[in-house]
Amino acid sequence: MDLNADLGEGFGRWTLTDDEALLSVVTSANVACGFHAGDPTTMRRVCEGAAARGVRIGAQVSYRDLAGFGRRAMDVPRTELADELTYQIGALEVFARQAGAGVAYVKPHGALYNRVVRDEQQAAAVVDAVAAFARAFGRELPVLGLPGSALLRLAAEAGLPTVTEAFADRAYTPAGSLVPRTEPDAVLHxxxxxxxxALAVAVAGEVTTVGGEKVPVAAASLCLHGDTPGAAALALRVRSALEAAGVTLEAFA
Structure with a gap:
């Protein structure tokens, strides 16, 4: 099982995630690429830290929404969105290469992540961006997303590798999707x-929904949000529990 977390979600003099502590726990780092959070210096530092620890570097791409932390719904034309996502992946690739590594996968953030579960055009824009990266750099990046999403289906149809993901700290609906953050108790604290x-996902392949039902979840990667208070300590506790249960933690890419 891969364990991923969102990193680099500060901006300038403001910091949000404890990147150093999280990098000592996770196997994959979803690095903010400057559109919902992050800045060039932060991107460089996180890439250097990840490369030094053998943590895989993922481009966490987003709508252009610094003020809303990428969590506001936006309508962006497919071509424009694809260009903006390509820009983000390419920027992170420079810092990742400078650190002796490279971008290993792509994961949408926030409102975009939820939108591409069902929106074919927005999902296609993400696929377009990953395909553009492949043409420019000569390698295909895995796409990380929710099982059953339009994004993973379109990515697979385009011949891109796909990786299913579940969340340790988000509530689930009976349909197996995430409870919107606008609703109460959407985030587990x-x-x-x-x-x-986390144990239910990794060991039993299931989650308990807000209604109390158990639904199957097939995931190769497990996510913890880096902006949650005490995220690093929580990630360490999750990792320890998974390893105690016999789960091997390693990056998928």
């Missing part, structure tokens, strides 16, 4: 509940 959900 109780450490015991987060650990329990």
């Amino acid at each position: 109780d450490p015991d509940a987060v650990v329990a959900q």
